Amino acid sequence: MSKIKPEDLDKIGEKIKRTMLLREGSCRVKIIVHMGTCGIAAGARNVMKALMDEIEKAESKDILLTISSCAGLCSSEPMITIEEKDKPAVKYVELTAEKAKAIFAGHVLGGKIVNEYALAAGSERTL
Amino acid sequence: MPHITNVMICTCTNCISNGALDIRDSLDAQIKRQGLQDDVLVVPTGASGLCVNGPILIVQPEGIFYQKLKGKDIPNLVEEHFLKGRPVKSLMYVPPGEESPIPELRSIPFFKDQRLIALRNRGLIDPDKIDEYIARDGYKALAKAVTSMTQEEVIKEISDSGLRGRGGAGFPTGRKWDSRRKDPRTPKYVVCNADEGDPGAFMDRSIVEADPHSVIEGMAIGAYAVGASSGYMYLRMEYPLAVKRIQLAIEQAREYGLLGKDIFGSGFDFDLQVFKGAGAFVCGETTALVASIEGKIPEPRQRPPRTTLWDKPVVINNVETWANVPVILNWGAKWFAEIGTEKSKGTKVFSLAGNINNAGLVEVPMGITLRDIVYNIGGGIPKGKEFKAVQTGGPSGGFLPASLLDLSVDYEQLDEAGSMMGSGGMVVMDENVCMVEMARYFVAFTNDESCGKCTSCREGSLALLEILSRMCNGEGKPGDIELLEELGEAIRDASQCGLGQSLPNPVLSSLEHFRDEYKAHIDEKRCPAGLCKALITFNISEEKCIGCRLCAKKCPQEAISGEAKELHTIDQDKCIKCGVCLDACKSEAVLVA
Ligand SMILES: Cc1cc2nc3c(=O)[nH]c(=O)nc-3n(C[C@H](O)[C@H](O)[C@H](O)COP(=O)(O)O)c2cc1C
Numbered sequence: 001m002s003k004i005k006p007e008d009l010d011k012i013g014e015k016i017k018r019t020m021l022l023r024e025g026s027c028r029v030k031i032i033v034h035m036g037t038c039g040i041a042a043g044a045r046n047v048m049k050a051l052m053d054e055i056e057k058a059e060s061k062d063i064l065l066t067i068s069s070c071a072g073l074c075s076s077e078p079m080i081t082i083e084e085k086d087k088p089a090v091k092y093v094e095l096t097a098e099k100a101k102a103i104f105a106g107h108v109l110g111g112k113i114v115n116e117y118a119l120a121a122g123s124e125r126t127l
Numbered sequence: 128m129p130h131i132t133n134v135m136i137c138t139c140t141n142c143i144s145n146g147a148l149d150i151r152d153s154l155d156a157q158i159k160r161q162g163l164q165d166d167v168l169v170v171p172t173g174a175s176g177l178c179v180n181g182p183i184l185i186v187q188p189e190g191i192f193y194q195k196l197k198g199k200d201i202p203n204l205v206e207e208h209f210l211k212g213r214p215v216k217s218l219m220y221v222p223p224g225e226e227s228p229i230p231e232l233r234s235i236p237f238f239k240d241q242r243l244i245a246l247r248n249r250g251l252i253d254p255d256k257i258d259e260y261i262a263r264d265g266y267k268a269l270a271k272a273v274t275s276m277t278q279e280e281v282i283k284e285i286s287d288s289g290l291r292g293r294g295g296a297g298f299p300t301g302r303k304w305d306s307r308r309k310d311p312r313t314p315k316y317v318v319c320n321a322d323e324g325d326p327g328a329f330m331d332r333s334i335v336e337a338d339p340h341s342v343i344e345g346m347a348i349g350a351y352a353v354g355a356s357s358g359y360m361y362l363r364m365e366y367p368l369a370v371k372r373i374q375l376a377i378e379q380a381r382e383y384g385l386l387g388k389d390i391f392g393s394g395f396d397f398d399l400q401v402f403k404g405a406g407a408f409v410c411g412e413t414t415a416l417v418a419s420i421e422g423k424i425p426e427p428r429q430r431p432p433r434t435t436l437w438d439k440p441v442v443i444n445n446v447e448t449w450a451n452v453p454v455i456l457n458w459g460a461k462w463f464a465e466i467g468t469e470k471s472k473g474t475k476v477f478s479l480a481g482n483i484n485n486a487g488l489v490e491v492p493m494g495i496t497l498r499d500i501v502y503n504i505g506g507g508i509p510k511g512k513e514f515k516a517v518q519t520g521g522p523s524g525g526f527l528p529a530s531l532l533d534l535s536v537d538y539e540q541l542d543e544a545g546s547m548m549g550s551g552g553m554v555v556m557d558e559n560v561c562m563v564e565m566a567r568y569f570v571a572f573t574n575d576e577s578c579g580k581c582t583s584c585r586e587g588s589l590a591l592l593e594i595l596s597r598m599c600n601g602e603g604k605p606g607d608i609e610l611l612e613e614l615g616e617a618i619r620d621a622s623q624c625g626l627g628q629s630l631p632n633p634v635l636s637s638l639e640h641f642r643d644e645y646k647a648h649i650d651e652k653r654c655p656a657g658l659c660k661a662l663i664t665f666n667i668s669e670e671k672c673i674g675c676r677l678c679a680k681k682c683p684q685e686a687i688s689g690e691a692k693e694l695h696t697i698d699q700d701k702c703i704k705c706g707v708c709l710d711a712c713k714s715e716a717v718l719v720a
Contacts, residue, residue, distance in 0.1 A: 003384025006270035006391055013262035019129045019168075020262045023251050025188040035212040048166075052131065064188050065131045067212035 017061045028062035029108050032081040036070025043096070044078040050097035051080075054104040063108060076119070082107055091119040130168040132209060135185040135250050139174035139336050140368050141329075142181035150182045150196050157205035167209045173337020174329075175250040177237055179486040180220070185232055185250050192232040193218045223484040223506045237485045240504050242466070244474045245293075245450040246490045248338040254372050257379040260340040266385055268456035272348050273393040276456075278308055281352040285452065287460035289472030294320050294411070294445025294550050295520075295625065297471075297538040300452075303442060306433065307353040310440040315355035317346050318436070318443040320416060321362045321369070324408035325521035326572060328552040330476040331446035333488050335362070335369040338450065339376035343399060345449030347386065348456065350397045353442055358399045361416055363406040374401055408522075408576035411550075412624050413443045415578065426580045427624035445550065447476055467493030471537035475551060477519075479505050482512065482557035491536070498532040501555055513558040516640070520549025522569045522576075523629035525636030526562060545636040547629065561658035562641040563648050566633045567595035573630040584627030587618035591634060601661040603649035612638060657719040660704040664720055667695050667708075671716035678708035678717065 004012070013020075021027060033039070033048045048067070055063055071079050076093035080100065083089040090113055092103055099117050106114040134154060138147050151169060158167050175183050180194040191214050193204070200218055207213045219228035220235055229235045243249065252259035260266070272281050286301025307315060319342055323331040335342060346358050360377075362370050377399055380386040388396045402420055409415050410425045417436045419425040435441060451473060455463045464472050471493040477500070480486050484506035491500060497517055501507065508514050516526040519536075525546030527534065534540050538548050556565065574588035591614055594607050615631030615638075622628050638645060647653045654662040667678075667687075672694050679687040679695055686702045689695030697708070709717045 003387075003389075003392075006267075006274055009261055009265075009267055009270060012258050013264075016129075016258055016262050019133065020251070020259070022129065022131075023133050023135065023170075023187040025190050027188070030188075033212075035210065037211065040211070048131075066188055067131065067209075069211055069213040 014061075021061060022064060025064075027064035028085065030064045030066065030083040031104075031108065032066055032068045032083065034069065034071040034077065034079045034081070035067040036074070036077070038070055038074035039077040039079065042077040046097050047078045047080065047095050047100045050100045051104060054101055054108075058104075058109060060109070073119070079119075092117045093119045130166055132167045133187045134167060134169045134209075135172045135175075135187060136169060137173070137175045137178060137181060137183040137185075137250065138171040139178055139181075139333060140366075141174065141178040142183060143368070145181040146198070147182040149198055150184075150201065153198050153201040154184075154205065157202050158209065160202075161205055161210050163205070163209050167205075170253050171255075172250050172252065173254050174333040174488055176241070176246075176489060177220075177235075177485060177487045186214075189214070189230075190232045191230050192220055192235060192238075194220050223509070224511075237487070237489070237504055237506065240495075240499065241490050242474050242492045243490050244454050244463075244466075245334060245341070245447045245476055246337070246488070247454065248341065249333075250337075252338065254337055254339055255375055257340060257376065257383065260338065264457055265340055265453075266344055268453035269344050269347050269351075269385065270391050271456055273351050273391050273395045278352050278354065281348060281456070282308060284456060284460045285352070288455045288463040289460075289467070289470075290448065290451055290455060290463070291471065291538065292445055293447035293451070293475065295548070297548055300444060300448055303444070304349060304352050307355075307440045307442050310433075312439050313354070314357065314439055315350075315353055316436045316439060316441040317350045317353065317355045317358040318416070318420070318441055319346055319358070319360045319446055319449055320411060320413070320443055321360060321366070321446045322404055322406075322408075322411035322416065323363065323366075323446075323550065324406070324411050324576070325550060325552045327480045327554065328478045328521060328550060330478050330488060330551045332366050332369050334446050334450050334476070335366070335373055339369075339373045340380065341450040341453060342373070342446055343376055343380055343386070345444075345452035346399060347390070347397050348452050349442055349444065349449065351395050353440070355440075355442070356396045356398070358397065359420055360399060360401045361404055361410075361420065362401060363410075364403045365406050370401060370403060377401070407578070408573075409578045409624070409626055412626060414624070416443065417441060426578045427626075429623070447551070468535060468537045470539055475536065475548065477551045477553040479553050479555070481518075481554040482508055482560070483555040484509050493537045494535045496533050496535060497527065500536065500553065501532065505555065508555065508557045514555070515558050515560055516556045516562065516565075516637075518546070518554040518556070518565075518569075518633065519552070520547035520629075520632075521552040522572045523547075523626070523632050524549050524552065525632045526556070526565070526640060527636070528640040530640075545639060546632065559656055559658065561599075561654055561656040562637040562644045563595060563598050563654075564656075564658055566637045567592065567599055569633040570595060570630065573626060577626060577630075581622045581624075581627055583618045583621035584623075584630065587614055587622075587627070588630055590614055591618070591631065595634070598645065598648045599654075599659040599661065601648075601652045601659070603645075603652075605649065607649055608638060608642070608645055611635075663704060664699060665697050665702055665704060665706075665708060666718045666720065667697060668716045668718050669694055671714050673714050673716070675713070677713065678711045681707050681711040683707060 674692040
């Protein structure tokens with residue numbers, strides 16, 4: 001390792017910025033994948049993996065992906081909830097990896113609710 | 128792709144002794160078993176603060192706080208929370224006297240009312256990874272100082288912030304630096320005082336264990352400001368984990384060129400080495416500390432006018448003082464000076480201990496009241512008992528009674544009340560603590576730790592100890608109180624260093640606030656708290672005893688007689704006053720008088 005310059009500090013920080021944001025719990029958008037037994041059985045893990053890939057590709061540092069339990073609508077799993085600061089949370093139902101990608105592009109990055117897959121606005125707490 | 132869950136496991140010395148490393152191994156194994164190793168990352172961190180409840184996990188990003196973990200909890204925890212997203216309530220923190228748990232760390236009163244500056248990275252970074260420190264703005268202040276500020280500008284910023292020493296005396300840090308900068312002799316040194324000899328205190332150890340780079344960066348900035356090129360980290364040998372972490376941190380900083388020659392290409396050179404002290408309390412005193420580094424007998428010396436190391440200028444600051452420095456440069460003196468009171472700026476870290484529900488490490492803004500610390504953050508006194516006193520400032524701090532609970536915690540107010548800020552020990556005592564015995568305990572400590580150079584300290588503390596021990600043994604005499612006061616004042620006035628000057632504090636302050644208790648010991652041969660063995664007897668109440676034989680079975684002296692369902696009695700000749708019967712009785716029938 002050669003000696004670092006002041007501007008290198010930011011580069012080092014940038015590399016693990018997302019991990020640090022996650023630990024601080026701060027973000028612009030939070031995507032919650034519901035991972036109850038029902039969700040997992042219906043394919044929630046695939047949805048989650050797809051979202052993880054999308055976040056990676058988008059190189060965005062202000063999006064948090066986290067998991068929560070069954071959202072109560074087991075017949076409509078897999079489900080995700082998208083929470084943005086100062087906006088009502090939106091739930092998406094009966095997802096596949098493809099739909100999740102569309103929601104990521106449209107809602108998370110584009111800021112527009114993807115009505116086609118949305119259930120309704122509103123959210124319970126993660127607990 | 129980073130993981131979606133980071134499990135921060137506290138691996139401070141306390142939590143490790145409670146089994147944190149086994150928990151970590153078990154977590155790793157279970158995460159693998161569930162196939163979650165790409166989702167969940169386990170990160171070892173320094174102290175999270177509430178370490179009496181360790182081992183502790185904080186699960187991010189949700190901020191769920193788990194405590195008192197056992198190996199057998201882990202398979203279920205991993206499956207429920209990390210696989211299925213259902214946090215496990217039974218492992219969460221339940222506030223004293225309540226039933227439902229609080230899941231999120233930020234909602235727990237212990238954490239909620241704290242303000243973290245020196246402990247800014249606690250629970251957030253792995254102390255062994257310099258990149259994580261850097262990602263939290265680490266070494267930016269050093270870069271700023273050496274590339275864009277003059278020495279005077281750095282010192283002005285520190286002076287304007289109002290930062291005062293966190294190691295005891297509260298001397299203005301900027302002023303100390305300025306005087307060393309102006310000293311023409313070279314080379315100059317900076318030293319970090321991590322001797323931390325107060326019994327029960329672990330603030331400084333925690334900072335070094337949790338965030339070693341914050342101290343290194345602070346020292347490098349100080350060195351730049353005064354023109355020093357080498358520094359010592361003075362740590363006691365009894366802190367092996369802290370020694371290990373700081374050594375690794377120093378190596379990492381060197382690899383990045385953050386220590387060594389020509390830092391950030393500015394021409395500024397600075398390097399740092401660890402000095403392991405043998406762990407005498409007096410070595411925390413600056414002149415004794417430098418003597419120890421010089422290889423001499425660590426006795427406090429006269430210092431006309433300033434402490435030197437090898438006859439050269441040296442800046443000695445406490446761990447917490449150093450850890451504050453980078454934040455002040457990053458955020459500005461003005462920001463810092465807005466926290467706290469008029470003369471005491473910023474925050475202070477305390478180790479909260481004794482009869483308190485949430486014992487642990489807290490960082491609070493100066494000016495907070497003792498009541499807020501004891502009741503809001505500390506969660507009050509266990510078992511619904513009454514608060515009696517709080518000692519601030521370590522073994523030679525004073526005892527403050529309930530009437531002073533609304534005192535503002537700052538240097539001036541604590542001094543005025545007969546105690547001190549010290550380095551941040553805070554011991555809470557409930558109604559069952561005897562003030563005479565407590566004063567005796569602390570004088571026994573300081574007597575033991577006195578280096579013996581000043582007669583007033585060496586012999587004076589012994590004389591205090593003898594009188595206090597006599598009182599506790601029921602042999603107190605009229606005139607003892609006055610003698611204690613006279614002696615205490617003489618020791619204070621005649622001793623050379625802070626150890627002797629402050630050791631009478633526990634005695635003098637308890638005499639001021641709890642004089643009746645001393646009188647009861649002398650005049651009535653009675654210990655009001657029911658603690659001094661020579662002054663109490665155990666008896667069994669005729670009305671309350673149900674004859675269950677529980678106490679009789681437990682008594683190690685077989686001093687309790689009485690058939691089942693009949694009144695029991697204690698044979699006073701056999702009784703050793705151990706109190707086992709008192710704890711065993713379920714009917715509150717054992718009386719202490
Ligand atoms: C007996 C005695 C023990 C001390 N122990 C410590 C200690 O463990 N750590 C510490 O930082 N300061 C200790 N001090 C205070 C130091 O003498 C000194 O004031 C301090 O390290 C200066 O740093 P600061 O200005 O950053 O507080 C002790 C003082 C005395 C008299």
